[in-house]
Amino acid sequence: MSFIPKSIEQAIEEFGKLPGIGMKSAERLTFYLLGKKNEDVERFGETIKKLKTGLRYCEKCQNFSTEAICGICNDPKRDTSVLCVVEDPLDLIALEKANTYRGLYHVLHGVISPVDGIGPDELKIVELIERVKKGGIKEIILALNPSLEGEATSAYILRYLKPVDIKITRIARGIPMGGDLNYADSQTLKKAFEGRGQY
Amino acid sequence: MSFIPKSIEQAIEEFGKLPGIGMKSAERLTFYLLGKKNEDVERFGETIKKLKTGLRYCEKCQNFSTEAICGICNDPKRDTSVLCVVEDPLDLIALEKANTYRGLYHVLHGVISPVDGIGPDELKIVELIERVKKGGIKEIILALNPSLEGEATSAYILRYLKPVDIKITRIARGIPMGGDLNYADSQTLKKAFEGRGQY
Numbered sequence: 001m002s003f004i005p006k007s008i009e010q011a012i013e014e015f016g017k018l019p020g021i022g023m024k025s026a027e028r029l030t031f032y033l034l035g036k037k038n039e040d041v042e043r044f045g046e047t048i049k050k051l052k053t054g055l056r057y058c059e060k061c062q063n064f065s066t067e068a069i070c071g072i073c074n075d076p077k078r079d080t081s082v083l084c085v086v087e088d089p090l091d092l093i094a095l096e097k098a099n100t101y102r103g104l105y106h107v108l109h110g111v112i113s114p115v116d117g118i119g120p121d122e123l124k125i126v127e128l129i130e131r132v133k134k135g136g137i138k139e140i141i142l143a144l145n146p147s148l149e150g151e152a153t154s155a156y157i158l159r160y161l162k163p164v165d166i167k168i169t170r171i172a173r174g175i176p177m178g179g180d181l182n183y184a185d186s187q188t189l190k191k192a193f194e195g196r197g198q199y
Numbered sequence: 200m201s202f203i204p205k206s207i208e209q210a211i212e213e214f215g216k217l218p219g220i221g222m223k224s225a226e227r228l229t230f231y232l233l234g235k236k237n238e239d240v241e242r243f244g245e246t247i248k249k250l251k252t253g254l255r256y257c258e259k260c261q262n263f264s265t266e267a268i269c270g271i272c273n274d275p276k277r278d279t280s281v282l283c284v285v286e287d288p289l290d291l292i293a294l295e296k297a298n299t300y301r302g303l304y305h306v307l308h309g310v311i312s313p314v315d316g317i318g319p320d321e322l323k324i325v326e327l328i329e330r331v332k333k334g335g336i337k338e339i340i341l342a343l344n345p346s347l348e349g350e351a352t353s354a355y356i357l358r359y360l361k362p363v364d365i366k367i368t369r370i371a372r373g374i375p376m377g378g379d380l381n382y383a384d385s386q387t388l389k390k391a392f393e394g395r396g397q398y
Contacts, residue, residue, distance in 0.1 A: 003295045004288070005265045011250045014243045019231050020224070031289055032218050033250055034263065042248050044213045049244025051210045051229070052237050064233065066204045089203070090230050096202045 008034070060131065062107045062124040063089050072096075072105060079103040081138040085128065085157065087111055087145055095143070103141075106131065111149040112156055120156055129160050139167040146173050146191075207233070259330065261306045261323040262288050271295075271304060278302040280337040284327065284356065286310055286344055294342070302340075305330065310348040311355055319355055328359050338366040345372050345390075 008030055015026035033041050057063070058070035065071070072078060082103030086092050092105050108123045132140065140161060144150035154170065161168055174192035175184055184192070207229055214225035232240050256262070257269035264270070271277060281302030285291050291304050307322045331339065339360060343349035353369065360367055373391035374383055383391070 003269075003271050004292060005254060005263055007246075007250050007252065007254065007265075008263060010246045014246045017243075018228055020227075025219070027289055027292065028219070029217050030250070031287065033247065034254070034288075038251050041251050044216075045244045045246070045248025045250070047206070047209045047213045047244070048232065048247060049241050051206050051232055051244070052240050053206065055204060055206065055233070064204055064207060066206075070202075072202050088230065089233075090226055093203060093226065 057107075057124075061105045062109065062127055063092055063105060077102070080136060082141065083132070083137050083139070084141045084143050086143050087150065087153075091143065091145075103139075108144075108153070111144060111147070111153040113149045123153070125157060125160075128157065132161060132164055132166065137166060139169060142168065142170045256306075256323075260304045261308065261326055262291055262304060276301070279335060281340065282331070282336050282338070283340045283342050285342050286349065286352075290342065290344075302338075307343075307352070310343060310346070310352040312348045322352070324356060324359075327356065331360060331363055331365065336365060338368060341367065341369045 011030040011033070012023075012026045015021055015029045016023055018026075021029070033044070054066050055064050056066070056068075058065040058073055059068050060073040061070060063070050063072070067074075079102050082101075083106055084095065084101060084103055085106045085108060086095065087108055087110060089107055092107060095101050095105075106124070106128050108125065108128070110118055110123050112118060112120055112123065131137075142154045142157065144154050158168065172195050173188065174195055175181060175188065181189065210229040210232070211222070211225045214220055214228045215222055217225075220228070232243070253265050254263050255265070255267075257264040257272055258267050259272040260269060262269050262271070266273075278301050282305055283294065283300060283302055284305045284307060285294065286307055286309060288306055291306060294300050294304075305323070305327050307324065307327070309317055309322050311317060311319055311322065330336075341353045341356065343353050357367065371394050372387065373394055374380060374387065380388065
């Protein structure tokens with residue numbers, strides 16, 4: 001595109017690489033920034049540039065952290081006897097925002113997905129098993145997404161943890177709050193019936 | 200959000216400021232970048248940081264440019280007797296990609312919109328009129344969007360250019376290619392009939 005300056009072209013290209021952002025959106029975002037103050041655009045760029053600087057995985061829960069042990073694992077108010085296993089840090093954020101769980105986490109950084117070439121070794125499963133074997137944990141809550149890959153990963157983890165004398169649970173599958181039975185798929189309805197609770 | 204590192208939080212915040220990107224998308228984009236190589240993330244940041252560096256408006260067409268006169272205005276192969284007036288650089292890009300127009304452009308950088316506090320003085324209308332008065336232009340094509348604001352801006356420009364002895368045209372409004380009469384609004388159908396051409 002010789003009709004636009006190189007810097008604009010490059011920004012469009014970079015935005016276009018992001019997931020869910022097509023060419024048109026990339027153009028729109030770039031020109032939105034062009035209409036912003038220099039300092040705002042530079043701060044945005046600097047923030048992205050430094051995003052990964054100093055980041056590592058927490059040695060305990062494997063979540064992103066700036067320290068060897070993250071804020072949650074270091075929090076004396078958290079219940080260290082419960083471990084919630086999640087697929088990725090976004091799920092952890094969602095759970096933290098829900099403000100309902102006060103135990104610790106373990107982030108797998110993905111699920112087993114042969115199609116994408118992701119096996120158990122690419123995930124933080126060994127770390128989970130070692131962590132559990134160290135003792136002190138009474139319950140493990142598997143909070144993986146109810147997808148094929150999530151179920152397969154749960155099954156894989158279960159195989160290793162079943163021999164250990166620990167309570168293993170999974171989060172409930174059912175109709176989401178505000179949801180509509182009319183629009184729920186048959187699998188969800190099936191799980192909702194199977195998991196029905198008594199008043 | 201004390202449970203995530205500051206750099207991640209800031210990136211989510213910055214992404215969230217972009218138009219059409221909500222909190223969830225901002226999180227998803229940030230964690231997408233966290234999964235990318237350091238150098239890729241840094242290049243993205245650097246690109247954004249430098250986006251506006253050295254950019255100015257072309258003295259002739261007012262499009263973004265790194266030089267006083269932009270590539271299009273400087274292109275000896277373009278027809279300097281025709282001027283296409285567009286709202287913003289994105290419209291110019293769309294027209295250039297269509298590869299159908301070989302004249303010059305004039306970018307207004309917006310449309311008259313009293314609701315948003317944008318009057319004629321905020322746009323590059325004075326520059327347009329001065330450019331036309333300098334002579335050499337035989338036709339002006341108004342290619343503003345067929346919105347209320349676009350029409351009002353066209354009307355405003357017309358008032359100043361009518362006295363000048365120049366052919367003034369507008370791009371056709373009608374059914375888009377691949378469109379369906381069934382789904383077209385009545386205004387579009389009206390314009391399509393008014394602008395009908397003979398075989």
